[in-house]
Amino acid sequence: MELWYTEYQTSSVGITCKTKKTYHTEKTEYQELALIDTEQFGKMLVLDGTVQTTIEDEFVYHEMITHVPLFTHKNPKKALVIGGGDGGAIREIIKHPSIEKAVLCEIDGRVIEVSKQYLPEISCALDDKKVEVVVGDGIKYVNEHKNEFDVIMVDSTDPVGPAVGLFAVDFYKAIYDSLKEDGIFVAQTESPFFHKDLITKVFNDVKSLFPITRLYTCAIPTYPSGYWSFTMGSKKYDPLETDTDSIPNIDTKYYCPQIHKSVFSLPKFVADLVK
Ligand code: AAT
Structure with a gap:
């Protein structure tokens, strides 16, 4: 059948x-x-x-939500992933030699357990000694951890249910406070075809808090429309000024130094959402 x-x-x-x-x-x-x-x-x-x-397309999303901010930061030591219970973002983060600690804060412990059982290709780094797994609400976690992280990645579900608050300006403010003085944050911000208003709103909210705000995009076939966006807020480092010649070679399938900056070159209809 x-x-x-x-x-x-x-x-x-x-x-x-x-x-x-x-x-x-x-x-x-x-x-x-x-x-x-x-x-x-x-x-x-x-x-x-x-x-x-x-399994087939996870590498795009997990590499792009992690390596772009981590290589924009000069020396990231401590990173936080909110959501992302499958462990894909954590797997990418610990490829960075400067990383000393990566925290995963996922609200649903069952996502972590089922991923460990059936998706070892993705969850394989969750037991690494540099990794701390917290089962809890990401909003509560950032409110309780101030001035602590170099990079924070919001690897969240779409803005429904427990993830609604992960798209709110109060949350971005708490993230700002949870970052160190040169910290960077990235959130997955849905499809430029299907979620135009959300992209504009998140970008403006982040821009009201962070001195540097950037949108970048990539192709993810199993996400709505196959075309996806990420919004970055940075306190000090601009990804467009990264010295890409100094990016070390790490094992990736999508991310490479050449696209570190090119992903910020937006098609006109996407640029119009955040102008
Ligand atoms: N790595 C790609 C997978 C995800 S999963 C997003 C995770 O966010 C889910 O496991 C969900 O349980 C978790 N989550 C939702 N709300 C919260 C919260 N408040 N705190 C912590 N974790 C939370 C991303 C998929 C993107 C889908 C695009 N269509």
């Missing part, structure tokens, strides 16, 4: 994948969780019917 999975990305558009197997489904305290295997994208983590990550 053929079984197909559909994510309804908007009220009129979806993505549909032929599945090979359903490994796991459950209702956690926070959301419906599913781990399925798809023919095109391999194993896929789904929360509340929405694709979170897949």
